[in-house]
Amino acid sequence: MNWYVVYTKPKWEKKVAEQLVKLNIECYCPLVIKERQWSDRKKKIEVPLFNSYVFVRLKEADRNLVFQSAGAVRYLFWLGKPAIVREEEINTIRHWLEKPNATDICVLPYQVGDKIKLESGPFLDQEATIQEVNKTHCVLILESLGCVLKMEINKD
Numbered sequence: 001m002n003w004y005v006v007y008t009k010p011k012w013e014k015k016v017a018e019q020l021v022k023l024n025i026e027c028y029c030p031l032v033i034k035e036r037q038w039s040d041r042k043k044k045i046e047v048p049l050f051n052s053y054v055f056v057r058l059k060e061a062d063r064n065l066v067f068q069s070a071g072a073v074r075y076l077f078w079l080g081k082p083a084i085v086r087e088e089e090i091n092t093i094r095h096w097l098e099k100p101n102a103t104d105i106c107v108l109p110y111q112v113g114d115k116i117k118l119e120s121g122p123f124l125d126q127e128a129t130i131q132e133v134n135k136t137h138c139v140l141i142l143e144s145l146g147c148v149l150k151m152e153i154n155k156d
Contacts, residue, residue: 001026001057001058001059002057002058002059002060002084002085003028003055003056003057003084003085003086003087003089003090004055004056004057004058004063004075004076004082004083004084004085005053005054005055005056005075005076005083005085006027006053006054006055006056006066006072006073006074006075006076007052007053007072007073007074007075007076008052008053008054008071008072008073009052009071009073010051010052012052012071013029013048013050013051013052013053013054014029014031014046014048015070015071016029016054016069016071016072017029017054019068019069019070019071020054020056020066020069020072023065023068023069025056025057025058025062025065025066026056026057026058027054027055027056027057028054028055028056028057028090028093028094029048029054029055030048030049030050030055030093030094030097030122031046031047031048031049031097032046032047032048032049032097033045033046033047034047049093049097049122053076054072055085055090063075063082076146078146079146083145083146085145089126089145092122092123092124092125093122095124096120096121096122096124097122111130112130112131112132112133113129113130114129114130115127115128115129115130116128116129116130116140118140123142123145123149126142126144126145127142127143127144128140128141128142128143128149129141129143131148136152137150137151137152138150138151139151
């Protein structure tokens with residue numbers, strides 16, 4: 001069985017994961033705790049690590065079962081085929097999220113186009129190409145996963 005990436009309706013990640021569990025489909029929706037500011041208070045809330053994505057583990061023949069969930073839109077494709085995420089990549093994300101204070105990401109003075117190997121975080125040991133670096137964020141291309149990663153730079 002492979003891990004696939006399901007694209008969901010915006011803000012439906014947790015709902016889709018709950019519906020898939022009810023359908024006995026193994027799924028994973030990585031969540032992080034973020035502090036949000038309202039006009040009258042601050043509150044810590046759980047938000048998905050990946051917007052509009054849920055990982056599902058099932059057989060190739062059973063891929064259409066996820067569409068029984070109202071919020072599942074389509075599968076993520078890479079090079080014309082459904083994107084498959086390796087088991088070790090899922091385990092890396094799980095391992096990173098289990099660590100307390102797992103938000104210590106720093107940006108070193110790299111140049112656009114440099115190839116780097118990530119040394120911490122959910123994409124540990126992944127190779128990435130730097131697309132953009134500025135004062136507030138850094139954009140990396142993770143070719144092996146077929147995604148672009150935008151990291152906010154912590155000012156502390």
